[in-house]
Amino acid sequence: MENKLTDEIYNSLVQELRRGNIILSVLSQLHIPQYGYSLVVSLDEKGVPVEPGTLYPLLRRLEKQNILESTWDTNASKPRKYYKLSKNGGKVYDELCKEWFKIAKNMENILKSQE
Amino acid sequence: MEIVNRYIYAVTKSFSGKQKAEIEKELKANIDEMIEQNQSAATNEEKAKKAILELGDPEKLADNYRGTKRYIIGPKYYELYKFVLKIVIGAVIGGISIALLVGSIFTANQTFVTTNYLSAIFSGALQAFAWTTIIFMIVERKNFTLEDSYLEKNEWNLTKLPQLPDKKTEIPLSEPIFSIIITTIFFSIFFGLLFSAPEIFAAYFKVGKDLVTIPIFNIAVLQGYRILIIGIFILSILREVLKIYYRKWTLKHAIIHSSILIVATIFTLIMITDNNLWNPNFTTEISKYAKLDFNILNILQNIKNWIVVIIVGINIFEIVLVLYKGIFQFKKLK
Numbered sequence: 001m002e003n004k005l006t007d008e009i010y011n012s013l014v015q016e017l018r019r020g021n022i023i024l025s026v027l028s029q030l031h032i033p034q035y036g037y038s039l040v041v042s043l044d045e046k047g048v049p050v051e052p053g054t055l056y057p058l059l060r061r062l063e064k065q066n067i068l069e070s071t072w073d074t075n076a077s078k079p080r081k082y083y084k085l086s087k088n089g090g091k092v093y094d095e096l097c098k099e100w101f102k103i104a105k106n107m108e109n110i111l112k113s114q115e
Numbered sequence: 116m117e118i119v120n121r122y123i124y125a126v127t128k129s130f131s132g133k134q135k136a137e138i139e140k141e142l143k144a145n146i147d148e149m150i151e152q153n154q155s156a157a158t159n160e161e162k163a164k165k166a167i168l169e170l171g172d173p174e175k176l177a178d179n180y181r182g183t184k185r186y187i188i189g190p191k192y193y194e195l196y197k198f199v200l201k202i203v204i205g206a207v208i209g210g211i212s213i214a215l216l217v218g219s220i221f222t223a224n225q226t227f228v229t230t231n232y233l234s235a236i237f238s239g240a241l242q243a244f245a246w247t248t249i250i251f252m253i254v255e256r257k258n259f260t261l262e263d264s265y266l267e268k269n270e271w272n273l274t275k276l277p278q279l280p281d282k283k284t285e286i287p288l289s290e291p292i293f294s295i296i297i298t299t300i301f302f303s304i305f306f307g308l309l310f311s312a313p314e315i316f317a318a319y320f321k322v323g324k325d326l327v328t329i330p331i332f333n334i335a336v337l338q339g340y341r342i343l344i345i346g347i348f349i350l351s352i353l354r355e356v357l358k359i360y361y362r363k364w365t366l367k368h369a370i371i372h373s374s375i376l377i378v379a380t381i382f383t384l385i386m387i388t389d390n391n392l393w394n395p396n397f398t399t400e401i402s403k404y405a406k407l408d409f410n411i412l413n414i415l416q417n418i419k420n421w422i423v424v425i426i427v428g429i430n431i432f433e434i435v436l437v438l439y440k441g442i443f444q445f446k447k448l449k
Contacts, residue, residue: 036141037148053171056145057179060138078147079140 022050024100026058027093030068033082059083067092116163119146125173126180138180146170188251196251199295199356200244206296207243210303211235215311231311239303246345250353254360284364284444291355298355302348309338318397320404329400336391343382350379369441373434380430387422 025048029039036056043050062068067089073080085093123142127135149166150159157165170176188196215232308315316337317328354375361368386392398415 035148036145037152041152051171052145052149052169053176054179056141056170057176057182060141060180061182078151079144080148081141081144 018048021048021100022054022058023062024093024096026050026055026062027067027085027089027096030083030085030089033071033084035073035080035082039083062089116160118160118167119143119163122146122167122170122173126177129177130180186255188248188255192251192255195356195359196247199251199352199359200247202292202295203243203247203299203352204240206299207239207303208236210300211239211307213300214304214307235307235311239307243299246349247352250349250356254356284440286358286362286364288359288362291358294358295352295355298348298351302344306341306344309334309341313338318401322404327404329397329404330394331397333391333394336389340386340392343386347379347382350375350382364437364440364444366441366445369437372437376430376434380426383426384423387419387426393419 025043025046026039029042034042036052036059039059040050040052040055043055059068059070063070063083066086068083069086069089070081070083073082123139123146126142127139130138146163146166149169150162153162153165155162212232215235313332313334314328314330316332316334317330320327320329354372357368357371357375
């Protein structure tokens with residue numbers, strides 16, 4: 001019982017750690033237009049699984065924030081909504097990347113100095 | 116497929132308009148895609164179920180689309196809500212007890228009063244619970260929109276720190292709590308009597324050895340005003356809850372308080388100035404028992420006018436007072 005509890009806590013901590021990286025991972029895939037499900041698959045293949053229930057609403061929110069832009073493709077057998085980085089989103093992504101590398105470097109330093 | 120439609124309905128039912136249509140369309144496309152990309156040998160129905168399970172609890176998905184959680188009464192008000200609820204329910208139970216006790220003295224039918232005590236307490240407490248909850252629901256919704264626009268438009272800065280409360284504009288906690296208790300007890304007694312022993316609202320005369328009562332009100336009309344009376348009660352409680360929330364007179368608080376007061380006053384005046392509310396035979400009956408050598412009709416009309424003047428006067432005084440305090444606080448901030 002106690003083990004189960006610590007497992008639960010551990011899992012929620014891991015989730016918390018991953019959550020902060022979801023947006024950057026998603027943005028990194030959207031230099032080319034992708035639709036919701038293809039994005040789920042490609043992120044999963046790259047070892048960054050994001051649940052569809054988290055991803056679909058996130059795409060919509062990022063579109064509202066002018067970071068993504070979308071188009072409906074109605075030519076295929078099934079209509080698909082394609083998302084890609086907007087011009088503004090591209091700039092935001094570049095800045096976020098810089099920030100992320102800075103954080104990664106600092107985190108590495110801080111964690112290694114404790115060993 | 117029915118199950119897909121049911122799922123989409125469950126996610127989008129709390130949205131409206133364009134947003135709802137967009138989310139529906141997008142979610143449908145995503146689920147169709149998930150079904151199509153599933154290469155297993157399962158039937159379409161099973162594939163749909165799997166896709167839906169992957170998307171998870173529709174309520175949570177809706178929260179994700181919305182970006183915020185929705186509460187009937189959120190964490191910001193929950194403590195205050197519990198606090199007010201305890202006071203109001205306590206006061207209602209106390210008030211009904213007193214009302215029925217007083218009522219039992221004046222009614223011959225003792226068993227009626229005692230057998231009805233428990234059901235009156237129960238329905239009274241239930242009403243108190245419901246109305247308090249509704250008031251807080253309104254406050255919660257109202258504040259929600261206020262806060263959203265606040266976050267969008269205004270950056271927090273040092274000047275936004277609230278002033279330390281000034282003795283002049285501060286509202287001691289005891290004031291609204293005392294008011295809530297008194298108001299609730301008064302309304303519970305009034306309401307309890309209105310429906311259990313309405314004959315109590317009368318003028319009493321001793322004629323020889325008999326006690327004669329003449330009803331002041333036309334009871335059916337007075338009972339018909341119950342919605343308005345409940346409205347006045349809710350507005351009074353709302354004013355006190357706002358006092359507990361703000362704890363001082365700011366310009367905004369003073370304006371909201373005054374507006375509520377004006378509406379409540381209008382409600383009261385609508386009732387009092389309704390001639391049907393008063394027992395039409397009151398004057399003729401009263402002259403039968405009391406030998407008066409002045410015109411009772413004139414006196415009564417004057418009393419009615421004076422009641423209106425006093426109510427309006429008291430309320431104007433209160434409005435001027437709170438607006439003065441609100442403006443005082445506002446000027447100090449400048």
